[in-house]
Amino acid sequence: MANYKCLECGKDIDEKYITRKIRCPYCGSRMIIKSKGDRVSKVIAR
Numbered sequence: 001m002a003n004y005k006c007l008e009c010g011k012d013i014d015e016k017y018i019t020r021k022i023r024c025p026y027c028g029s030r031m032i033i034k035s036k037g038d039r040v041s042k043v044i045a046r
């Protein structure tokens, strides 16, 4: 299971919100951090 976190507002984003568009449902930011277990990678939607 992957967890996402918004870089702008810092809120955790449920995986169900991440489908085609990677966008924060709270502030609309496209700066999302994807964390899988101990691995964290930065994801920016284009």
Ligand SMILES: [Zn+2]
Binding pocket: 006, 007, 008, 009, 010, 011, 024, 025, 026, 027, 028, 029
């Ligand atoms: Zn946000």
